[in-house]
Amino acid sequence: MTAVRVKGRDGTEQTVDATDGMALMESLRDAGLGVEGTCGGAMSCGTCHVYVAAAWADRLPARSQDEADMIEALADFVELRPTSRLSCQIPVDAGVEGLSVEIAPQV
Amino acid sequence: MGDQINLKVLLESQTLERCPFPIPTGWYFVDYADTLKAGEMRNVTLFGQEWVLFRTESGKPGMSDPYCPHLGAHMGHGGKVCGEHIRCPFHHWEYDTAGWCKNIPYAKVTPPIVKKQAILRTLPMVEKYGMMWAWYHPLCEAPSFELPYIPEIEDATGYTGSRRGSWTADTCIQEIAENGVDVAHLKFLHGAPGIPPVSASYDGPVMKLDIGQGYIVGTAYGPGLNVMRFNQHGITATMISYTQPISAEQSRMNMSFRHVDYAEGTPELHASKKVIDHMIGAAEGEESAGFESVDFIVWNNKKYRPNPLLCDGDGPVLQFRKWFKQFYPAADAATLAKI
Numbered sequence: 143m144t145a146v147r148v149k150g151r152d153g154t155e156q157t158v159d160a161t162d163g164m165a166l167m168e169s170l171r172d173a174g175l176g177v178e179g180t181c182g183g184a185m186s187c188g189t190c191h192v193y194v195a196a197a198w199a200d201r202l203p204a205r206s207q208d209e210a211d212m213i214e215a216l217a218d219f220v221e222l223r224p225t226s227r228l229s230c231q232i233p234v235d236a237g238v239e240g241l242s243v244e245i246a247p248q249v
Numbered sequence: 250m251g252d253q254i255n256l257k258v259l260l261e262s263q264t265l266e267r268c269p270f271p272i273p274t275g276w277y278f279v280d281y282a283d284t285l286k287a288g289e290m291r292n293v294t295l296f297g298q299e300w301v302l303f304r305t306e307s308g309k310p311g312m313s314d315p316y317c318p319h320l321g322a323h324m325g326h327g328g329k330v331c332g333e334h335i336r337c338p339f340h341h342w343e344y345d346t347a348g349w350c351k352n353i354p355y356a357k358v359t360p361p362i363v364k365k366q367a368i369l370r371t372l373p374m375v376e377k378y379g380m381m382w383a384w385y386h387p388l389c390e391a392p393s394f395e396l397p398y399i400p401e402i403e404d405a406t407g408y409t410g411s412r413r414g415s416w417t418a419d420t421c422i423q424e425i426a427e428n429g430v431d432v433a434h435l436k437f438l439h440g441a442p443g444i445p446p447v448s449a450s451y452d453g454p455v456m457k458l459d460i461g462q463g464y465i466v467g468t469a470y471g472p473g474l475n476v477m478r479f480n481q482h483g484i485t486a487t488m489i490s491y492t493q494p495i496s497a498e499q500s501r502m503n504m505s506f507r508h509v510d511y512a513e514g515t516p517e518l519h520a521s522k523k524v525i526d527h528m529i530g531a532a533e534g535e536e537s538a539g540f541e542s543v544d545f546i547v548w549n550n551k552k553y554r555p556n557p558l559l560c561d562g563d564g565p566v567l568q569f570r571k572w573f574k575q576f577y578p579a580a581d582a583a584t585l586a587k588i
Contacts, residue, residue: 185361208361
């Protein structure tokens with residue numbers, strides 16, 4: 143387990159024990175924070191959108207083109223930020239201990 | 250002392266297959282154009298799988314894989330044509346004839362891949378000769394050649410003939426086509442008076458055959474279309490043959506017979522009809538048999554020998570096979586070794 147700081151849609155902050163070896167999306171979804179992860183990591187639904195804390199943006203694996211395209215497709219519905227990520231594309235391991243994310247609004 | 254018996258040759262038939270070939274690449278007849286009205290759809294089996302054949306409201310034919318890319322519903326069971334699209338019954342996702350998803354009625358955000366590429370497998374189609382044709386390629390590549398102009402069936406005037414037929418053979422399309430170059434069988438299986446000379450030329454997907462020094466002049470355009478002109482009694486009659494691979498082991502042979510629109514009662518008209526009767530094998534007093542009565546018994550029961558024992562007098566079977574190999578672009582080494 144790796145501790146991740148999460149700011150929910152209602153503004154409250156909490157620590158989520160994310161499961162190592164899985165995508166962050168799965169732990170956020172299972173924590174009941176409103177992340178749906180409908181497409182299971184195929185980057186076709188955009189329901190696991192998060193804003194990563196600026197300090198962490200460069201420490202995560204870079205966005206793929208497919209991820210960038212899915213985030214771009216959300217632009218008409220929710221605010222995008224330079225640190226917008228799909229949490230299904232953030233693998234959890236000890237290297238992300240202390241990662242801080244904010245769950246983006248629902249589409 | 251005789252030589253050792255070559256057991257490999259003697260026992261090889263146990264390991265031979267009847268149809269070791271993949272479905273060959275090419276243009277294939279799907280059905281006659283007038284059998285599918287705008288807005289209609291139906292399921293057809295071709296190329297070893299089921300497809301949904303449909304015609305949009307504006308009249309464009311489409312042929313798609315049956316299973317919706319979304320959650321796998323069979324669109325040919327309960328789906329329908331909506332305008333220019335085929336609509337899945339399950340969640341009403343819609344696709345155009347090129348396989349692009351054009352509508353997901355409840356998604357706020359369209360998945361990016363949907364805007365980037367087709368997600369449903371469809372086959373390129375054209376309508377020509379009053380027929381619907383589809384291009385099959387195992388790796389979904391675009392057509393690499395075009396269907397030819399055939400005056401006998403495309404000219405509005407000058408030609409006639411409504412005879413056509415359809416026969417199902419329990420073998421693959423290459424085995425059927427190979428008879429075209431196997432001129433020796435014409436004498437022995439069909440009972441022709443002699444073995445006619447044959448010359449063949451190959452140019453990309455096109456093979457030209459001249460059997461009997463101009464008696465039969467045929468051109469194959471890939472595996473799915475063959476135009477054969479029979480020159481006899483001073484006239485030319487044309488057989489347009491368009492065989493479909495139903496599966497790797499079953500083919501449906503289709504033929505249309507056409508001739509010049511000679512006036513009623515002329516000897517040319519009589520000769521034209523007689524030549525066509527001969528092609529089908531229905532002529533009275535014929536000394537040789539048409540394909541219908543004799544070829545099937547061989548096709549339906551034979552095995553394919555990749556290393557046949559050929560002799561002096563056989564036709565250019567091996568050259569034909571080499572030419573035909575181009576239509577198996579996805580065949581792996583194990584398959585190529587068997588064909």
